Amino acid sequence: MSYIEQLIEILSKEQVSTNPTMLEQHSHDEGYHASSLPDVVVFPKTKDEVSKVVAFANEQKVPVVPFGLGTSLEGHVIPYNGGISLDLSLMNQILDVRNSDFLVKVQPGVTRSQLNKELKKYGLFFSVDPGADATLGGMAATNASGTTSVKYGIMRDQVRDLEVVLASGEIIHTGGMSAKSSSGYHLNGLMVGSEGTLGVITELTLRVYGIPESIMAARATFPDVQAAVDAVTTILTSGVPIARIELVDDRSIHQVNTYNELQYEEKPTLFLEFHGNEAGLAQDVEFTKEIVTDLGCSDIQFESDTKAQTQLWEVRHNLAYSFIHGFPGKKMMVTDVSLPLTELAGAILDARKAMDAVQLDGALLGHVGDGNYHALLMIDMNNVNEVQKAKEVNEHIVSYALQRGGTCTGEHGVGIGKSAYQQREHGPAYEVMKAIKLALDPNGILNPGKIFVD
Amino acid sequence: MSYIEQLIEILSKEQVSTNPTMLEQHSHDEGYHASSLPDVVVFPKTKDEVSKVVAFANEQKVPVVPFGLGTSLEGHVIPYNGGISLDLSLMNQILDVRNSDFLVKVQPGVTRSQLNKELKKYGLFFSVDPGADATLGGMAATNASGTTSVKYGIMRDQVRDLEVVLASGEIIHTGGMSAKSSSGYHLNGLMVGSEGTLGVITELTLRVYGIPESIMAARATFPDVQAAVDAVTTILTSGVPIARIELVDDRSIHQVNTYNELQYEEKPTLFLEFHGNEAGLAQDVEFTKEIVTDLGCSDIQFESDTKAQTQLWEVRHNLAYSFIHGFPGKKMMVTDVSLPLTELAGAILDARKAMDAVQLDGALLGHVGDGNYHALLMIDMNNVNEVQKAKEVNEHIVSYALQRGGTCTGEHGVGIGKSAYQQREHGPAYEVMKAIKLALDPNGILNPGKIFVD
Structure with missing residues (x-):
């Protein structure tokens, strides 16, 4: 019996798909990275189903790539090693609104607009607003942010607790419902931004805010x-x-x-x-x-x-x-560095120069309060020379930021697009990250090839 | 040659002390926990000296217990297994004020009042205000907070980067100077609150704020x-x-x-x-x-x-x-649970009842915005019966909080005082914490006996 047949036994026929269209939909994200097909897409409905699938994959040493809505930009959800695309879109319930505690409990497939629609009834809102209407599970996995983080903080600041399925299939909670805690290691913070490489998020308890007067x-x-x-x-x-x-x-x-x-x-x-x-x-x-x-x-x-x-x-x-409209046939590559505030103006001017020098056009915009800016580069993906130039501009922008105490990614995450810079940015701390990965996922089944360059 | 003589060779005679008064000063904190002497107190002046001492201790399998000013309350700095008390008080320089970046770089022995005195010149302040004038290294190690966290956040929210000496003696940086980052695992958050069990903090880059109008x-x-x-x-x-x-x-x-x-x-x-x-x-x-x-x-x-x-x-x-004055000869034991806001009133009333039931008096006060409150219990440490009652009240208070989604410690940390509750609070996540500890400190030399019950 193939492992896909075994998955049908664990779940049900309706929850396991090898339909080519379905595989294609789970082979890419919204970024410019090359696509790659999973062997199979599965649709769990409960944490226990997620646990069973992951435990089985761990035994079989089959890769598991969690998938929300596929709105990431750095290839996070692309299954370069095949295996299982674990689609969490059926787990899309808002489980609890504890309005007087400024807390909500949601499943990972809930989107931010879905949550905000519900919260409005209570005079509350969820603050993190990336460009896409992403799922909250995906936003936690990539530590997303947006335009409001200067006041309300980034995704990591909103997470009080995560229910996470580990590589072994074991289910843990990384935090609690208290506004603060000094109890044990900060697993909340570790899981947020770990991009599915340490576990699969099956539930989130998030902080929400009163709508301003x-x-x-x-x-x-x-x-x-x-x-x-x-x-x-x-x-x-x-x-x-x-x-x-x-x-x-x-x-x-x-x-x-x-x-x-x-x-x-x-x-x-x-x-x-x-x-x-x-x-x-x-x-x-x-x-x-x-x-x-x-x-x-x-x-x-x-x-x-x-x-x-x-x-x-x-x-x-x-x-x-306006840029997509102005450059028909071209695709958008988005850079994402973040720097200390005093370095931001120089960085933006330097980025424009670098773009001009190779005759690549595009937008430059920044979440200035955070020192984070994006170059939206318009490129013809069929023009090898242009793609190469765009990669050089990205490389130039990242180097400029890293030399000045900045980071290669402010809010989009590492995925496959920024993995080559991890060693340079983190130095020996990169080995600490690898040690943690090895301790929690010894078989390397969880989103392999992401964050770390194998 | 004894290991203490070897430490003198690594540092200098003046930086290594076995003076009984010095050992006594490093045998306790400000809490109620039993004291225990270190073998030796060392006073490194640089990160390289810290690195050499820790690497040596790791080779020799000698415990290393980082020590700031000893203002912790849960026995964090008490060397129950003897070994080296690593006193960081000579590393007390404010290295850089990047006022336009809202960042400061400090050594771990700098106290919060020392920092605020300097920041005032720039119209800035550092927000975290625990009761004691603790060192910033100690505050990061325990993830301290205080009265202002409802607006400005806790210690973990202020840390942009830590320079940390690992058990191996290797020196890493856990973050950078950017206001936000989605690059790699959140080692900043992991190290903050790790209480010296994963590494020794030798430098901190912290967020600061403009003094309000x-x-x-x-x-x-x-x-x-x-x-x-x-x-x-x-x-x-x-x-x-x-x-x-x-x-x-x-x-x-x-x-x-x-x-x-x-x-x-x-x-x-x-x-x-x-x-x-x-x-x-x-x-x-x-x-x-x-x-x-x-x-x-x-x-x-x-x-x-x-x-x-x-x-x-x-x-x-x-x-x-007022309580210390009113109960001469008694000591203060401080509880520190934190709960969802809707559970706070019930918890405070229940705590007063529990205190009354065993005829223990004391204060009850809360950082209400965070759901965090303290019972300051007045106890005669020579009265075994009274000490036992206080422990029972603490146990009762913790159980009440844990049953309602709270935490056993909101801001004081685990140390030895809350280690018995870690398994209960974190469930299977406790094993994940242990796995991380083992991966980063395989010989268990860093502050042994803290956080984890051996």
Whole structure:
């Protein structure tokens, strides 16, 4: 009996698929990395089913690659060694909303928009907002973040407890429901960002927040990127309750104007959002005006109205689309370094130069409060020369960041795309990571080939 | 040649002590646990010296117990297996203030007040404030927190990078200078709270914050503990920027009144602090008044003046002293559970009942925003019966918390005092922790007997 037939015995016929379309859907993510087919896709419905599948795979030494919605960018879910694609989309229930504890318990297949729809009923929201409507299991696995982490933190900051199936099939809990704990090793933190290489997440207990009383949005243009970043530093020092602060460079604003028939000033631009109470925000508006004016800001617009705020943010959200629209037939490769704040302006300018030097175009935008920025490079994947150039730009951007105390990936994770930089970034700590991997997954069945270069 | 003579060869005569007074000073912490002498105390001055000492100890299989200022409460620094007490007090330099990056680099022997004195020059502060003026190395080792974590987070949230000497003597860095990263396993989080059992911290890169523009303090009395906790939940839901929110029970206020000749209303009392801007805080004051009045608050006082704020907080700070003063000859045993917010009121009331039932007196106070509370039990350490009762109350308090999704220690750490509860709290995850310990410290030389029950 083949191992796939055995999987049918463990689960059921309906939960095990070798349908070519299904295999193809589980052979890639949303990034630029080469695809690779799993042998089989399985759809467990409970933690016990996950446990049985993983324990069986461990005995058989068959790779297991957890799969949420496949929105990752660095090849995390691509089964390069074949084996089982463990699709968690049937485990998509919101199990418990403990609103007075600011906690929710969810299954890994729940998406962030699904959760926020439910939380709204309680005046609560979940803060982490990556570009895609990813699953919460996937977001925990990659330690995702987005535009709000400057105020609310990243995915790791929201995780109170994970139920995890280990390589052996054993089920553990990595934390509890308390807001803080000094009890034992921080397995929550270790599992978040481990990208399915240490275990399969089957349940998450997450922190949620009260929807702020008032929201103020703003758009401000600056003479140069350095002035924009300096404004961010001053605003952060002052303690103004910034909830979002996004930087878009002048070239990128030009693209948005061109493809949306808009007339925004084509200068480095900050998109901001403040969360607080009405009186406090009014004072913040005045203070922020002063700061940015001192730093040469030529135009700042505040919006307190929800509709006008949506319009303001649309410019930022349309950025990627404006480039995709402007470069038909090309694909987008996204870099993701993060640096100390004082190094960010230099990094962004250097990235634009590096792109110009090899005549690759694309957007440059940053989650400035975190020192994290993305170059969205437009490349023709069939043009070997262009793909090579893009890889060189990525390599250049990563090297620049690593030389200045930064990281090769701020929020997308390692997957296959950043594994080559792990040794360089972490030095001897890389061996510690390997030792942990070996201790928890001695047969190397969990998402093999990810994070570590074999 | 004895191993102590060899240590003199590795370091210098002045850095190696077997002076009985010195050994005694390194035989206990500030808790109630039995003392135990190290064989020797060493005072390294550099990471390389730490590395040499640890590598040597590993070869010789001699225990190494890192020591900061000895302010821990659960016996973390007590060398129950003898060996080397590694005193890091000579490594007490603030190495770098990167004010525009909101980062500082410090040696492990720097205390939090020493750091805050330096940061004040830049308009910055370090947020974590445990009761003692502990070293930052010790605070990272135990994942300390205090009154401000409801807004600024716990010690683990402030750590960007640690330089750590492993059992082998190898020196690693666990993170970087970027505000966020999804690169590799979260070794920062793993090392924070590992209590010297996985490595010795020789340098810390920490996050710091801008001093808030305005601070408002308040004191509010409630008919019962439940009403006080309900007020906290409502305030947190509303998004009011609470920076501190401490609960003290009625019995404890009575003690403060008695020993400080004060006339505060002897009811459950909240001490609050808000950080923000002036206009925002004015609105928060009105809003908070409404909330607490609705919940039966009989008296609320706000203080915007610094001197009046100090006076207000003195009541809270004098609590422990008022009990020590009131029970001459007795020692204080401190419990430290943390629970989901909705379970906190019940837990505090139950703890008071448990104390009354065995006729043990003491304070009850909570970092309510985190669900963390302490019972400060006054006990005669020479009275075997009373010590036994205190242990039973602690056991009762821990069991109550663990049954409700809480943790046996919110901020003090495990040490020897909470090791017996690790298996119960973590279940099979306890074995994962053990596997990590074994992978990183195969000879078990690093702070043996702590966290894990051998």
